[in-house]
Amino acid sequence: MSDRRHLLLNLLRRPDDFRALSLEQWDLVVRQARRSGVLARIAFLLEDRGSLAEVPEGPLQHLLAARTLALKHVRDVRWEVICVTRVLADLKVPITLLKGAAYVFADLPPARGRLFADIDFMVPKDRIAAVEKALLRSEWLTDVTDAYDQRYYRQWTHQIPPLRHDRRQTVLDVHHTIVQPTARASVEPEPLVAASRTLDVAALRILAPTDMVLHSAVHLFNDGEFDRGLRDLLDLSDLLRHFGAEPGFWDALPRRAEDLGLTGPLYLTFRYLQRLLDVPIPPKALSAAERWQPSTARRALFDSLFDRALLPDHKSCDGRLTPLARWLLYARAHYLRMPFALLLPHLVRKAVHRGEEE
Amino acid sequence: MKLSDWSRQELVARLAGPGLNLWTGPFLNRIRTRIPAVVDGISLLYADYPIEAEGDFADFHVALTQPLGPRRWLRRQVNFEFDGLRIFKPLPLDQALPMMEWGLNWCIGGHAHQYLIIHSATIEKDGFAAILPGAPGSGKSTLTAYLVNNGWRLLSDELALLSLEDGRVTALARPISLKNQSIDIIGGLIPSARLSRRSEDTVKGTVALLKAPADSLARIGETAQPAWVIFPSYKKDAATALVPRPKADTVIEIGRNAFNYSIHGRQGFDLLSKVVDGCASYDFTYSDLAEAREVFAALEPAAAPAREVGPKTSSG
Known part of the structure; x- marks a missing residue:
């Protein structure tokens, strides 16, 4: 796999091989990494090895610039979350940080070099209306003005419509659970909250390690959007490496996946971390995962789809079948998310609406 | 080597094909376009700028392209592409050259955090x-x-x-x-x-x-x-x-x-x-x-x- 398509992937698998890259290959590495949102991660990867200064001048400037930007995003996330806790202080509501914001506040490895778009957190469903009201009364505005979309979020999804800060332009995604309630594998929030851990900052919590991994997995494999797929796969790699050192983690993870009904995404996580990034998974976790293994035919189909869709969304990585693979996975995500009777009218409306906008 | 060392035909072929590798200060831009007004503008304004005949690493990969589809003939427009992504809404074709300049500024402002x-x-x-x-x-x-x-x-x-x-x-x-x-x-x-x-x-x-x-x-x-x-x-x-x-x-x-x-x-x-x-x-x-x-x-x-x-x- 020393071809152009897998250039970035190969560098992530074997970072020390960066010395063998030609300037022409660096050109593609920077472009593929920028598109996947992992340019800063490469900067930190090489910095941690003490090798950053060996990168040729041209690409080095882009790595340093991305590193600077990533550090700024971490500062922004910290500040934004503190602002949210101040606005919500009177409500005395527990705030469970999710994804990137959780990685930052818990000081977990994926926070390094991650570029953030939104800040995700979870509050109890019966308090979400009060939370929304408090944020709207402060300086956040709703981003969704269309009445249908407003209703869609509230009725069928696991979050309220995203809120945008009037001046800072940061976006909050406020959830009441981690998976859309209409999904085939829906997840009740109570066990997640019961297992969650506290942080130093009052009112803030993060999911338990197993649940953090499962949330990241379900988000990557069941959401249908893969433009940042490689970054999310690297998040999972970091989380497993980090939590894998905690005693009992590898026994607890498969059990928790079974309890929450998230064995599918965890199976795919193990499979593609091994296939694409050579991440070692302990045998006992793998043997558990064998129980959830899909049929040989389905496995071959999944491989042909995910091997393509998890590559950077850059033209140098696209084969003839890549657009089809991405489309099929997008369709699969909708199928997993909603029953067909709900989905069809939604997609029809979206299609008509898009036509009107043109 | 500078841009005026090339004939018009060579410049057109580079811009239409693998791209022109043009140095502007510390940045090497790889520019592609088939729009004649942009070719004219580049050959006038950038005649004395250094170029690389064979580009390996480039800082910014940009292209000025005309959208396809029927509207192409009704209202002629131009897109600025940054490594294949359209960053701005299309502009009237007449503004292709200023759009390239604005786009190159955007590339620097959005990325050159060194x-x-x-x-x-x-x-x-x-x-x-x-x-x-x-x-x-x-x-x-x-x-x-x-x-x-x-x-x-x-x-x-x-x-x-x-x-x-x-x-x-x-x-x-x-x-x-x-x-x-x-x-x-x-x-x-x-x-x-x-x-x-x-x-x-x-x-x-x-x-x-x-x-x-x-x-x-x-x-x-x-x-x-x-x-x-x-x-x-x-x-x-x-x-x-x-x-x-x-x-x-x-x-x-x-x-x-x-x-x-x-x-x-x-x-x-x-x-x-x-x-x-x-x-x-x-x-x-x-x-x-x-x-x-x-x-x-x-x-x-x-x-x-x-x-x-x-x-x-x-x-x-």
Whole structure:
């Protein structure tokens, strides 16, 4: 796999091989990494090895610039979350940080070099209306003005419509659970909250390690959007490496996946971390995962789809079948998310609406 | 090797095929397009810029393309693509050349965080740089175009690139974007001016691009020490006046005019404070370019306590 398509992937698998890259290959590495949102991660990867200064001048400037930007995003996330806790202080509501914001506040490895778009957190469903009201009364505005979309979020999804800060332009995604309630594998929030851990900052919590991994997995494999797929796969790699050192983690993870009904995404996580990034998974976790293994035919189909869709969304990585693979996975995500009777009218409306906008 | 070493056919073939590898200051741009007006603009404005015949690593991969589909024939448009992504809404085809310039500025402002980037013109004399931040309509580009043809060197018309280590300014020396009446004013005052074709009805009105002076390009590799921050403001019939302004206020105002000030956090604040501390800072009101030239000619680096100049200096 020393071809152009897998250039970035190969560098992530074997970072020390960066010395063998030609300037022409660096050109593609920077472009593929920028598109996947992992340019800063490469900067930190090489910095941690003490090798950053060996990168040729041209690409080095882009790595340093991305590193600077990533550090700024971490500062922004910290500040934004503190602002949210101040606005919500009177409500005395527990705030469970999710994804990137959780990685930052818990000081977990994926926070390094991650570029953030939104800040995700979870509050109890019966308090979400009060939370929304408090944020709207402060300086956040709703981003969704269309009445249908407003209703869609509230009725069928696991979050309220995203809120945008009037001046800072940061976006909050406020959830009441981690998976859309209409999904085939829906997840009740109570066990997640019961297992969650506290942080130093009052009112803030993060999911338990197993649940953090499962949330990241379900988000990557069941959401249908893969433009940042490689970054999310690297998040999972970091989380497993980090939590894998905690005693009992590898026994607890498969059990928790079974309890929450998230064995599918965890199976795919193990499979593609091994296939694409050579991440070692302990045998006992793998043997558990064998129980959830899909049929040989389905496995071959999944491989042909995910091997393509998890590559950077850059033209140098696209084969003839890549657009089809991405489309099929997008369709699969909708199928997993909603029953067909709900989905069809939604997609029809979206299609008509898009036509009107043109 | 410079761009004018190529024949027109060769340039067209490169732009249509693998791309033209064009150096603008510290950045190597790989540009692709089949739009004749852009080819014309590039061969006029960038004739003397260095190029790479065989490109390996490029900083920015850009293309100017025409959207496909039926609308192509009804209303001819142009897209700016950054490595295959369309960053802006399409513009009328007539604006393709200014769009390339705006797009290249966007590439730098959005990615080159190895610099602190201020939205301002910068010009140099004797190794010292004057930073000229200015709102659109302040006459910043007109003043810059005039001064760089009268004793000053062009560093940039739009972007001041400050080194994070020592605050020195790196030159871009790209073409100057002139708008509306300034096109004829500069054309009239500078006989040697090479101007691109005009694009009408852009968001900034009529735009024409002025080729950078030859000596600015020849010395593009020389950085400069910031010595003055001057906020220009063109006012019709106004007397020429150079008025000192408080440094704290200048730091805030430049910070507001910077593309990536907040990205640099504490480091950005410290750098900007240090740079402004080492500079004399002024508001500059003018209506007469010849008088403006004299005021600028009289500037001394690290000037003794700043003094007020004008109402009208004697011309001589």
